[in-house]
Amino acid sequence: MMRIALLGTGAMGTLFGVRLAPIAEVWMLGTWAEALQAARRHGLRLTTPQGEETAPVAVAADPMEVPPCDLALILVKAYQTERAARWAEQVLRPDGVALTLQNGLGPYEILRERLSAARAFQGVTTMGATLMAPGHARLGGEGPIWLGPASSNRRQIQKIVDLLERAGFQVEVQEDLQGVIWGKLVANTAINPITALFDVPNGALLARPDLWRLARGVARETAEVARAQGIPLPFEDPEGFVAEVCRRTSENSSSMRQDFRRGRPTEIDALNGAVAAIGRRMGVPTPLNEALWRWVKAVEERRGMAMRPAELERGPSPALAQQMDRRSLKGHGG
Structure with missing residues (x-):
């Protein structure tokens, strides 16, 4: 089973944690104590039009507590990317990779500089979520996830695609994002x-x-x-x-x-x-x-x-x- 470090304790981190936990070992890593505490006690919660989904995840406030991971999923705010990139470097296996789905311009470049182009991937999604309480989000809308470029590291890209599709996400790979x-x-x-x-x-x-x-x-x-x-x-x-x-x-x-x-x-x-x-x-x-x-x-x-x-x-x-x-x-x- 793939081990994932989820860097982001807000609405999007909660959404992805709930969806990924049934098919992977998920570690939520962050500094928001209330969210980590809620996830530790009750698991993560996602409210959708179909009802409420919950999922248990492991939590950590220090990257040293996280065992070596195959994938680091970066979902922090853009201004928090420097720290997230350092933490991703610490928790990833030597052949592990990181994927950013953050908003705005700049986060991918920071991640790429820290990990190299071969280990840093960029994605875009139109999915949305609203934070209801620590560890609890409401789905704001479904949407695709675009990954790219396809030519950078096809084997790793395909592993990420397979993981996300198994979690129920719609994924498209593009040569130019x-x-x-x-x-x-x-x-x-x-x-x-x-x-x-x-x-x-x-x-x-x-x-x-x-x-x-x-x-x-x-x-x-x-x-x-x-x-x-x-x-x-x-x-x-x-x-x-x-x-x-x-x-x-x-x-x-x-x-x-x-x-x-x-x-x-x-x-x-x-x-x-x-x-x-x-x-x-x-x-x-x-x-x-x-x-x-x-x-x-x-x-x-x-x-x-x-x-x-x-x-x-x-x-x-x-x-x-x-x-x-x-x-x-x-x-x-x-």
């Missing part, structure tokens, strides 16, 4: 910060003309930054795509809204911040992405969770933006 990554980024940059700042579920963006105008504008900007890099998006109409995501996940609470409600830092740097930074360097105007980035950072600053005001003036996530420039301009697909 850039279009899928930026397609999801169009939706995330348009939906996440607005639903967080106005404290509304995803579907409310379609019900409120003022919020929808803003979301539409952000979607167009992000799509233009992708096109300027020669990245083909998986849709013709970015506004229509975002509208469809809002309809399909109308009752869902975006991950950034959940972060706001829990008083935690957000992934704004890897979303709107990264898009604004790349747009600036490529000469593509992104005033709405920039404004939302600054607005969210201001809220975080007020709550004592973000960079200092002087750092704000230097622009969105400088190190991350530099990484993404190198990646995007090379057209690297993951």
Whole structure:
């Protein structure tokens, strides 16, 4: 039986833990004590339209407690990737691999630099989950998982595909993930910060003309930054795509809204911040992405969770933006 280190104790970590536990030995590794305690006492819980699924998992707050693993599944927030990559390196077998399904731009590059391209894989999913309590999530919507590139390490890719399909996930392997990554980024940059700042579920963006105008504008900007890099998006109409995501996940609470409600830092740097930074360097105007980035950072600053005001003036996530420039301009697909 495959042994998996699940790095991420939030909603997505709970979702994947529940689905993977019946077919693998799952170790949930993280720093959120309440989630680890809940998983240890009662197992993980996932509420779906069909009912409630539960699964026992092993838990650890220290990578030294985890036996050697075949796969590290990275589901932490983008700003936590450095630590997750170090922990993945510690818990993996010499031939073990890591897969990131995180939001935004940058996490894969961090993982690849730590583990090498042969052992680090990137994926994208449109699945969503809302955290109900520590160790308990509600499924926010099913969706495929895209993995790639197919040519990097076919044997390891196929092992991951087989595992995820046995767990009930729909999986597709692609040679170039850039279009899928930026397609999801169009939706995330348009939906996440607005639903967080106005404290509304995803579907409310379609019900409120003022919020929808803003979301539409952000979607167009992000799509233009992708096109300027020669990245083909998986849709013709970015506004229509975002509208469809809002309809399909109308009752869902975006991950950034959940972060706001829990008083935690957000992934704004890897979303709107990264898009604004790349747009600036490529000469593509992104005033709405920039404004939302600054607005969210201001809220975080007020709550004592973000960079200092002087750092704000230097622009969105400088190190991350530099990484993404190198990646995007090379057209690297993951």
